[in-house]
Amino acid sequence: MSEKILTKRLEIPGYRGTLDEYEATGGYQAIAKALKEHTPASLIELVKRSGLRGRGGAGFPTGVKWGFVPKGSELPTYLVCNADESEPGTFKDRELIMRDPHQLIEGILLAGFAIGCRTAYIYIRGEFIAGACILEQAVSDAAARGLVGKDILGSRFSLDLHVHRGAGAYICGEETALLESLEGKRGLPRLKPPFPATSGLYRKPTVVNNVETLCNIPHIVMRGAEWFASIGTPKSTGARIFGVSGHVRRPGIYECPIDVPMRELIFEHAGGIREGRRLKAVIPGGSSVPVLTERHLDTRMDFESLATAGSMAGSGGVIVMDDTTCMVRVGEVVSRFYHHESCGQCTQCREGTAWLHKTLRRIEEGRGRQADLDLLLDICDNMKGKTICPLSDAAAMPIESYLKYFRDEFEQHVVERVCPFGPMHRS
Amino acid sequence: MTEETIQVILSRYPDRRSALLPLMHLCQEEAGYLTEDAMRELAARLDLPPIQVAEVATFYDMFRLKPGGQREIWVCHNLSCALLGAEQVIRRLEEVLGVSAGETTPDGLLTIKRVECLAACGRAPAIQVGPDYYGPVSVNDVGELVEQLKRQPAISDQPPSSLLKADR
Numbered sequence: 001m002s003e004k005i006l007t008k009r010l011e012i013p014g015y016r017g018t019l020d021e022y023e024a025t026g027g028y029q030a031i032a033k034a035l036k037e038h039t040p041a042s043l044i045e046l047v048k049r050s051g052l053r054g055r056g057g058a059g060f061p062t063g064v065k066w067g068f069v070p071k072g073s074e075l076p077t078y079l080v081c082n083a084d085e086s087e088p089g090t091f092k093d094r095e096l097i098m099r100d101p102h103q104l105i106e107g108i109l110l111a112g113f114a115i116g117c118r119t120a121y122i123y124i125r126g127e128f129i130a131g132a133c134i135l136e137q138a139v140s141d142a143a144a145r146g147l148v149g150k151d152i153l154g155s156r157f158s159l160d161l162h163v164h165r166g167a168g169a170y171i172c173g174e175e176t177a178l179l180e181s182l183e184g185k186r187g188l189p190r191l192k193p194p195f196p197a198t199s200g201l202y203r204k205p206t207v208v209n210n211v212e213t214l215c216n217i218p219h220i221v222m223r224g225a226e227w228f229a230s231i232g233t234p235k236s237t238g239a240r241i242f243g244v245s246g247h248v249r250r251p252g253i254y255e256c257p258i259d260v261p262m263r264e265l266i267f268e269h270a271g272g273i274r275e276g277r278r279l280k281a282v283i284p285g286g287s288s289v290p291v292l293t294e295r296h297l298d299t300r301m302d303f304e305s306l307a308t309a310g311s312m313a314g315s316g317g318v319i320v321m322d323d324t325t326c327m328v329r330v331g332e333v334v335s336r337f338y339h340h341e342s343c344g345q346c347t348q349c350r351e352g353t354a355w356l357h358k359t360l361r362r363i364e365e366g367r368g369r370q371a372d373l374d375l376l377l378d379i380c381d382n383m384k385g386k387t388i389c390p391l392s393d394a395a396a397m398p399i400e401s402y403l404k405y406f407r408d409e410f411e412q413h414v415v416e417r418v419c420p421f422g423p424m425h426r427s
Numbered sequence: 428m429t430e431e432t433i434q435v436i437l438s439r440y441p442d443r444r445s446a447l448l449p450l451m452h453l454c455q456e457e458a459g460y461l462t463e464d465a466m467r468e469l470a471a472r473l474d475l476p477p478i479q480v481a482e483v484a485t486f487y488d489m490f491r492l493k494p495g496g497q498r499e500i501w502v503c504h505n506l507s508c509a510l511l512g513a514e515q516v517i518r519r520l521e522e523v524l525g526v527s528a529g530e531t532t533p534d535g536l537l538t539i540k541r542v543e544c545l546a547a548c549g550r551a552p553a554i555q556v557g558p559d560y561y562g563p564v565s566v567n568d569v570g571e572l573v574e575q576l577k578r579q580p581a582i583s584d585q586p587p588s589s590l591l592k593a594d595r
């Protein structure tokens with residue numbers, strides 16, 4: 001079993017993530033070390049050398065993103081931690097928040113120091129009620145000990161940190177929608193450029209990073225960029241927390257080297273497929289990414305390997321489906337979600353998600369037509385690469401992949417005028 | 428909502444408009460939903476045209492514009508939960524409570540709400556009530572869960588920090 005990094009403390013019996021427990025296990029040493037040994041520029045350099053890539057979905061190199069913030073600018077710079085975790089199948093940030101909030105706070109301090117930020121926000125999805133309370137408490141405990149606020153640990157670095165709750169909208173995970181929401185508006189994604197690094201929160205330079213991304217920083221500072229880069233592949237470094245759900249014996253979160261083979265993750269860590277069933281399909285990075293099948297089991301989970309296999313690493317949410325699963329029904333559920341969550345700004349997305357859902361529902365209910373299969377592909381084609389944000393692509397690409405690998409199943413629905421798996425599982 | 432709370436929230440942001448969502452949450456916790464009066468007061472307080480408050484209130488799924496049950500039972504119907512029987516759980520819940528998803532029991536205690544992924548997929552099918560998570564919930568668990576919820580005193584959405592519990 002490989003060494004745990006971000007989840008190591010979570011495995012200590014009785015560990016509840018209080019400030020005392022965090023400090024007693026080496027916590028807040030990284031910020032002390034960085035304040036002594038690093039300049040903002042050298043910290044950015046360190047994170048660049050570590051190869052760390054964002055864990056929120058896009059996999060953008062974290063140090064490079066920090067480097068885009070204009071230096072020596074008179075403008076305030078903001079750091080926003082993306083704790084919106086709403087990508088279906090993804091459930092690792094919630095664990096990191098609930099069970100070790102100070103690890104995240106220390107990551108935020110370090111990132112804030114690197115980018116020259118004075119005020120940071122944690123944008124947490126509104127449904128994380130307990131999570132928001134735990135973070136509020138942790139921030140105030142840290143502030144009481146001089147770890148958050150003015151002149152941190154007696155240095156000249158100051159950072160105020162606030163927890164800001166969303167209110168139920170998947171789109172607010174998209175970074176520019178998130179910033180709009182944080183400004184008190186509807187979560188409508190902004191046209192890019194300008195990118196947040198130059199024009200973000202209140203149109204000021206802003207870095208948005210995912211919870212898990214930030215939790216890596218203290219470990220990189222303590223153990224070095226080379227150590228971090230020695231895990232994984234040259235282009236995908238470090239460990240990653242995978243959430244495995246669906247038809248496996250042991251659903252849960254598993255921290256593994258980022259290039260763990262899919263087979264090992266599903267069959268060793270998550271215990272394999274439930275009794276007497278066979279693996280049929282795997283969605284390897286949250287519901288927004290294309291599906292893979294049994295023949296991809298030896299693919300590794302790093303960014304490049306999954307891309308080569310025709311999918312994406314996304315958010316690390318791995319949804320496993322066995323041979324009782326109807327892929328048309330999966331399409332219906334997934335398309336219902338994107339239809340519900342489209343913000344409606346772009347016609348292709350607003351109309352496309354509605355059409356996808358309507359068409360998939362019709363096929364699932366045995367009312368589909370032969371022409372519907374090509375209609376689906378046509379709708380998908382119209383939705384891709386034409387919109388303000390990538391939600392539209394995220395809604396289209398999975399459906400294309402279900403048709404690519406399971407077209408027979410779609411045809412069977414149309415020909416037999418009924419779902420071959422039975423109507424049992426329908427809504 | 429005390430003046431002090433409002434001031435603390437306002438002090439967190441360089442632009443007062445950012446306080447809109449936090450203040451809306453507070454209003455909703457107090458009254459059970461966003462009343463028209465509350466929205467009018469928020470608009471005045473933050474110097475916003477009332478329409479900007481209304482558009483935000485309708486954009487986000489968590490804000491209620493009408494009174495509902497004392498508690499909402501959030502049942503996830505997204506993929507990981509659907510694969511493991513979320514629809515059966517929802518149907519059972521509807522039978523036990525005698526109302527459909529989206530509706531409130533006649534005694535005003537419980538509302539069933541279909542929701543998207545709760546980030547609890549490892550415990551699918553998952554249900555969330557206030558700060559608490561339940562799962563995996565089987566069809567057979569539903570009766571007991573409902574009994575338990577009816578017995579528990581009404582809690583506000585926002586637990587005090589003494590409720591800090593690792594199993595949440």
Ligand SMILES: Cc1cc2nc3c(=O)[nH]c(=O)nc-3n(C[C@H](O)[C@H](O)[C@H](O)COP(=O)(O)O)c2cc1C
Pocket residue numbers: 053054055056057058059060062082083084085086087170171172173174175176208209210211213214389390391394
């Ligand atoms: C529709 C959509 C939803 C997203 N949801 C999330 C989310 O819930 N959490 C997250 O961290 N990133 C999410 N992202 C990615 C963010 O836009 C952004 O890339 C990320 O927060 C950057 O952080 P990172 O570089 O540390 O990964 C989403 C993107 C899109 C297009």
Ligand code: SF4
Pocket residue numbers: 171188189341342343344345346347349350387388389390391392
């Ligand atoms: S692609 Fe969809 S979600 Fe994104 S901005 Fe356009 S309409 Fe909104």
Ligand code: FES
Pocket residue numbers: 088089090503504505506507508509543544545546547548549551553
């Ligand atoms: S799919 Fe139900 S909690 Fe994630």
